[in-house]
Amino acid sequence: MYKTLTCLLVLLIILKLQTAHAQSTNPPERCGFKPKSHSEEFEKWMQAKKQLQKHQRNTSNNSIYRIPVVVHIIHDGEDEGKGLNLSDETIKTLIKNVNDDFRRKSGTRGHNTHPSGVDTQIEFHLAQISPEGLPTTGIRRIDYNKLLDSLGREGIEGYRTAGYWNPEQYFNIWFSRFSRGFLGRAEFPETDLPGIPQPTEKIEEDGIFINSTYFMEGEEGPYGLGRTLTHEIGHFLGLLHVWGIKSNCENDDYCDDTPLVSGPHGSCSGSTPLACNGEPAMIENYMDYSDDACMNIFTKDQMVRMRTVLEHSPRRKTLTTSPGLIRSDIGANTVKTYPNPALETLNVEFGLNVLGLSHEWILYNLQGQIIQRFTFVAKHQMVFNLPLVASKVLILKIQGPALNTTQKIMIGN
Ligand SMILES: [Zn+2]
Numbered sequence: 001m002y003k004t005l006t007c008l009l010v011l012l013i014i015l016k017l018q019t020a021h022a023q024s025t026n027p028p029e030r031c032g033f034k035p036k037s038h039s040e041e042f043e044k045w046m047q048a049k050k051q052l053q054k055h056q057r058n059t060s061n062n063s064i065y066r067i068p069v070v071v072h073i074i075h076d077g078e079d080e081g082k083g084l085n086l087s088d089e090t091i092k093t094l095i096k097n098v099n100d101d102f103r104r105k106s107g108t109r110g111h112n113t114h115p116s117g118v119d120t121q122i123e124f125h126l127a128q129i130s131p132e133g134l135p136t137t138g139i140r141r142i143d144y145n146k147l148l149d150s151l152g153r154e155g156i157e158g159y160r161t162a163g164y165w166n167p168e169q170y171f172n173i174w175f176s177r178f179s180r181g182f183l184g185r186a187e188f189p190e191t192d193l194p195g196i197p198q199p200t201e202k203i204e205e206d207g208i209f210i211n212s213t214y215f216m217e218g219e220e221g222p223y224g225l226g227r228t229l230t231h232e233i234g235h236f237l238g239l240l241h242v243w244g245i246k247s248n249c250e251n252d253d254y255c256d257d258t259p260l261v262s263g264p265h266g267s268c269s270g271s272t273p274l275a276c277n278g279e280p281a282m283i284e285n286y287m288d289y290s291d292d293a294c295m296n297i298f299t300k301d302q303m304v305r306m307r308t309v310l311e312h313s314p315r316r317k318t319l320t321t322s323p324g325l326i327r328s329d330i331g332a333n334t335v336k337t338y339p340n341p342a343l344e345t346l347n348v349e350f351g352l353n354v355l356g357l358s359h360e361w362i363l364y365n366l367q368g369q370i371i372q373r374f375t376f377v378a379k380h381q382m383v384f385n386l387p388l389v390a391s392k393v394l395i396l397k398i399q400g401p402a403l404n405t406t407q408k409i410m411i412g413n
Contacts, residue, residue, distance in 0.1 A: 030228070030264070030289040032178075032185030032209075033235045038245060043254055045191040046238065049312045050304060065310050068127040068324030069095065070165045072140045073212070074176035080141070084177060084212045091139055091175075092126070094215065097226040098233065099123050101286065101296070109225065109296060112284065116257045116299040120306060124171065124233070127324040131165050133379025134356045144176075164204055168315050169322040171236070172207030173229070175215075184228040185209045186235035189313040206315060208232040225292035234287050234298070237306035237316065242287050249276035255301035258282055268294030323381050326352050333402050341410035345385055348398075350378040359400035363409075365391045378403075386411070 075085035100110035104119040126138030142162040164172045178185075186208040210232065214223045244251035247263035259275035265283045268291050275281045283290045284297045298306075309316050330336050332353040337346055355378055363372035363386075371394070372387050378400065386394075386409075394409045 030183050030223075030266075031231060031235075031241075032182040033188070033232075033241070038188055038240060042188075042191055042238075046254070046305065046308060049308050053308065053311070062121070064121045064123060065307070065320045066325055067122065067124050067171050067310075067319045068129075068138070068169070068322050069124050070127050070136075070138055070140065070170045070172055070324075072142060072162050072164070072172065072174045074142045074144055074162045074174065075212075077143050077145050081217070083216060084175075085141065086175060086212055086215055088137065088139060090215055094226040094229055095124055095126060098229050101227070101230045102233075102298070104296075104298075109293075112296045114284070114297050116282075117297045118300045118303045120298055120303040122237070122306060122310065125325055127165075127170055128326050128352060129324050129355070129380045131169070133323075133381060135352060164207065165324075167203060167206040168318040170324050171319055174207065174209045175212045176209070177213055178209070178211040183211050183214060183223055184232040186232040188235060189238050189309045189316050192312070192314050208236050222291035222293065227286060227292040227295045230286045230295070234302070234306070238309040238313070239287050239302055239305060241289075242282065242285050253287065255299060255305065257299040257301045258285055258287070261288075264289035267291060326380070335398060335403065335405055337396070337407060337409070341412050342386060343412070345383050346396075346409065348382050348384060350380060350382070350403075354378050354400055354403045355380060357400050357402065359398055359403065362397040362399075363387070364395040364397070365389065366393055366395070 071091050073084070073086055073091070076083060078085040081087035081089075097108075097110070099105070100108035102110070102120045102122050102124070104111055104117060127136055128138070130136040140162075144162075147162070162174060162176075187202060187206045208229070210228055213219070214221065214228070215226075239255075240253040241264065242253050242255075242258045243261045243263050244253050249260060249262045252260055259277065259279050259282055261273075261275050261281045265273055265281060266289050268283065272280045272283065282288070282297060282299075284295055285302075286295050286298055287302070288295070310320055311317055326332075330349055330351050332351045334351045335354075336349045339347070357378055358375055359378050360375050361373065361384070362370055365371055371389060376382075389411065392411050394411060396407045396409050398405050398407075
């Protein structure tokens with residue numbers, strides 16, 4: 001009897017300790033965004049650019065921006081799809097969810113009926129063309145253990161080691177482990193103001209960092225839906241947290257349609273907390289710290305900030321015209337040549353299916369004589385030198401395994 005009681009007592013103590021442990025486990029800090037990345041100069045610059053746009057009535061305001069993404073998965077040598085080596089499917093699902101959120105797509109979790117909620121008309125697509133002009137999946141896999149010049153295993157050091165693609169043409173997203181518990185971290189955009197850090201700085205960190213551990217196989221929980229990406233991309237495009245720089249009611253996020261709050265909210269359960277002015281806080285905003293499941297709003301003012309950054313900020317505005325994505329006017333098995341007439345050089349853009357393949361270039365005059373002939377490997381965007389000839393018209397033949405085209409090239413002004 002005494003022994004049984006002792007066992008029960010020990011069991012009760014163990015259970016009590018476990019409960020205490022569960023209660024003391026703090027949720028991870030959602031975001032490693034540092035307010036010092038942001039500045040008053042940035043806000044003055046933002047105001048000036050928004051005013052400029054109102055005056056110019058820029059027609060591009062309605063266009064859909066398509067941003068090429070390169071994902072760098074830094075893993076520990078696991079097989080693809082295991083542990084930190086997230087599968088292609090997981091990455092594609094996360095990118096889809098981001099687009100559902102940014103486009104407020106109906107029938108998805110990103111849809112809302114809030115009067116301030118908008119479709120930002122910004123999309124993110126895995127890159128189709130690598131910096132070398134060749135086809136790519138837009139996903140790089142880096143075995144940390146095989147890196148020679150490793151600066152450190154985790155966090156910023158980890159992704160510096162893993163490398164990047166030119167951030168003027170690609171939006172870099174690094175997935176890795178982050179021991180300090182952050183779900184993600186973003187680099188804030190720069191201005192082109194004199195005296196402010198210029199975009200040559202921090203080039204190797206310009207993008208967002210995502211903690212992979214929340215997306216590994218079998219992982220479920222409040223952060224598994226990928227809203228960390230939506231939130232960090234918001235910072236990358238110039239958004240602040242809904243409570244501004246400091247947690248008090250004196251500081252704003254410079255968006256009039258997100259009610260001012262004193263600090264982050266971390267859960268969707270219970271009654272809706274109040275904003276500083278007494279109205280309900282917008283805990284559904286992607287720039288709060290709420291659980292993934294209850295976030296689904298970008299507001300109009302937030303959209304304007306992000307689009308202003310994409311239209312004017314160095315290393316952001318070039319993303320919208322990047323050669324990392326094939327434009328819709330080039331067929332997969334076709335070429336596009338320009339200008340016409342040409343002078344000394346001819347630009348040639350090749351469709352996706354013929355990239356990396358060997359092709360023959362033959363240039364004839366109108367008498368049928370060959371005046372230039374060579375072979376080359378097709379890349380997405382190429383420039384060819386034209387020979388000096390008296391002819392005003394030349395015939396260009398490009399042929400390869402999946403392409404056979406003949407075009408008339410005009411020479412001169
Ligand atoms: Zn944040």
